[in-house]
Amino acid sequence: RIIIYLPTIPEAAIAMLACARIGAVHSVVFGGFSADSIRDRIADSGAVAVITADGGYRRGAIVPLKKNVDDALREKTSVKCVIVFRRTGNETHMEEGRDVWWHGELEYVDANCPPALLDSEHPLYILYTSGSTGKPKGILHTTGGYLVGIYSTMKYVFDVRDEDIFWCTADVGWVTGHSYVVYGPLANGATTLMYEGAPNWPEPDRFWKIVQEYRVNILYTAPTAIRAFIRWGDQWVAKHDLSSLRLLGTVGEPINPEAWIWYYKKIGGGRCPIVDTWWQTETGTILITPLPGAIPTKPGSATLPFFGVDAAIVDEKGSEVGANVGGKLIIRRPWPAMLRTIYGDKERYKKQYWSEFPGNYLTGDGARRDEDGYFWIVGRIDDVLNVAGHRLGTSEIESALVSHARVAEAAVVGRPDEMKGQGVVAFVTLKGGVNPTSELKEELRNHVGAHIGAIAKPDEVRFAEALPKTRSGKIMRRLLKEIASGATVTGDTTTLEDFSVLTTLRESEE
Incomplete structure (x- = not known):
């Protein structure tokens, strides 16, 4: 198992794909997390190596990634080797016998690396996510099922084509970055755009500048970002030509109808369909979503389940509720990219996801369905x-x-x-x-x-x-x-x- 603690730069995707190629299990840690968070994840996963950078850029300042790794490794851990990519050129401590430079190691290898032959259920990655008990839980995804899930959702939800420039604005350290910055677009042969930095640095039109400059066709971002853009004012959007866009998506939380309408009119020019997607770290891929051009949308609703996804809303006893009655969102049948376990904690996996309604996956989200059967997600029901x-x-x-x-x-x-x-x-x-x-x-x-x-x-x-x-x-x-x-x-x-x-x-x- 290998910890990847990098900014959202191509080397993060390269490191993930390199792990997948040799059959090593990667665990990406968001670059905004502290040394304590890295230490916890090393301890839980038993990682033997860390891939990091000297630093990353955020709002014109350098984030000291390697220093955080050093702090995490102060006490004895399972880590034997740290590979450091030179990104910012800041002064970096290199521990003799443990730390090596990325560019230095490249001199010893060629580009020939045959892929390891793996079972479809071989673990691909562990991604830690917050649980209600305090200790972050390592969600484990496998090779075959995950790839089926992200390939198919990428293809149909985003109507992706070979010539598309696809930009998912998520950090690579979150599941959205795994599925729709790295694996999904690349499995479909699309070009994926990666951006390291904030949406309002150096100016609040940073995103729109990027869309114009790189002729982005599909933009996938979070309602939080959309609400921030609204607050910063339409003048920042008006400065740029966004005509290359043909599809918009939202992810991460329910979107309020006002933000949806602004996104549709101001960013999509009233011509781009919006896919409001619901899914989780645990589900690996999008599970409830409109299909552009095929499913009529309603601002604020994730609409209907994706192919083969059997979602339902139930009361405390597990009985399905009627239209416009709130309840707990469950999934009743397996889907390819589902989490296989919580790493090292099978009991917690069973208890958290499968015990309340035996045989059904408990999402931890509350929701309702309207008279057309559309799903409206309300948010978390736990702590x-x-x-x-x-x-x-x-x-x-x-x-x-x-x-x-x-x-x-x-x-x-x-x-x-x-x-x-x-x-x-x-x-x-x-x-x-x-x-x-x-x-x-x-x-x-x-x-x-x-x-x-x-x-x-x-x-x-x-x-x-x-x-x-x-x-x-x-x-x-x-x-x-x-x-x-x-x-x-x-x-x-x-x-x-x-x-x-x-x-x-x-x-x-x-």
């Missing part, structure tokens, strides 16, 4: 937040907060956020004698950033004398969610142990 299309486990953020010397207890919940879909709100109880200050709030935000990555920093830290708990000692997150989103606390509070806690939290809100 996993969807922040800007990235899944973050609340308990992972809570663990990071509690590891701070001044924190006694923490509870993390999501609140609606116009830009990111969900914002992160942390309720924190401090240890005795510690004063709650605005400096400490900032310190705690940065502490989470250092432990997990900037993406997990709470948008808001609220100090509380105590957290609302049931008599059995469980934190009542539902109440905190209502307080965080500014709603009136409703529903059952009979199991609340100490009502004064709720009053204090409400008062601090005011």
